Amino acid sequence: MSRIATQIKALFSSSTHPPAPKRNAKGTPSVSDKSTGTSANAADPPALPKVRYADLHLIPQTLAKYPAFYLIDHPLPPPPFPQARQLLTAPESVKATLIDKGKSTTRGYHHAKHSGREWWDYSSEGEDRDMRLAPDDEEFRRVSKEYHEQSVELLKQICWTFNKDGEEDVVPREVMGGGGFTGMRYLRYSPDVFDETQTAEESPPVAGASRLDGKNVGTGDLVAKISHAQGGYTELHADSDDLPRIEAHTDLSLFTLIAATEPSGLYIWNRRCGVFPAPPVENAVLVMPGDCMAYYTAVKGKNPLDSLDAIGEKTVLPAAHAVVVPKGVGERYSVVVFLRPDRDAVVSKRMVRRKGVEEVEETALWWLATEKLEVEGRKCWLADI
Ligand SMILES: O=C(O)CCC(=O)C(=O)O
């Protein structure tokens, strides 16, 4: 086993184990938890729960305990991995034609060669609806659009589970409404993507990080940070430089849906710095909350921008996550769908005092996005790092 795998395993065995699952009236677990199953032992890493599509109503309580969950028995078509592979292994000359001329960071082809990663973003917004920056291939477009549309619908249903009849909506219906700044991403992580000539400084920033909390998880030093979290930094830092990866971050979304191929390499932190591996599970998709959910589910009358008092037990925190693909295991593909409000949607309102006068300050999604690009490193909801 590689040094990294050993270190990560050691980290898991000392991380916080989640509590046992709730049982439904028939006594069978509604939210299954592999870590409580028969094959689990003290050295097993904690496992993320599985929620059946028929049990969507369990999501708010599940996310009060876990940072993410697998959705099983869902109605989505198979993830478009063949399409992701088709696009991301196309000749460089073809990929070059898929780069947005306006340098959009949310549509078209991008790469972070120093991280062994490349990706393609599709947004159903505006003129991209017709797949302007997609390969000229009918089947590619049909399959991609279908997966995107159905995933967005599913993520909207997940948002709805937070709203109760007769009570004020937790997730405002207008932010789910039109699909807004929603998008889909095909990613490829591969040793073949590394390019020795490119430096980290030349690479474009990645949408991700949150300004919600002042905890810096670093840029690209994922494995170093994992080790640091346990108080013992080793030689891992050097190793992480040549592994395909995405650094720890939270997504600027309401919810994010992920389907990925083997090899695994996705890790998710809970609010107490426990790390959950999130390998692909057959016929399941992984669902995790993004930055917006913390505002909507904050303690009533309080705001996460003001203080951590706004974070209650039921507050859904954005899931900090990272990918690091171990050495020698080949490439990894993922398909990621981000449900986001419109750019102008007000995500948070709070009272601020300016020149001695109290006034309401509204924070729009675009402002959070801009802040994220400006911060150095990734800011996530990690308690102790
Ligand atoms: O590839 C993955 O599984 C995650 C990608 C990701 O976190 C992102 O693009 O924001």
Ligand SMILES: [Fe+2]
């Ligand atoms: Fe992400």
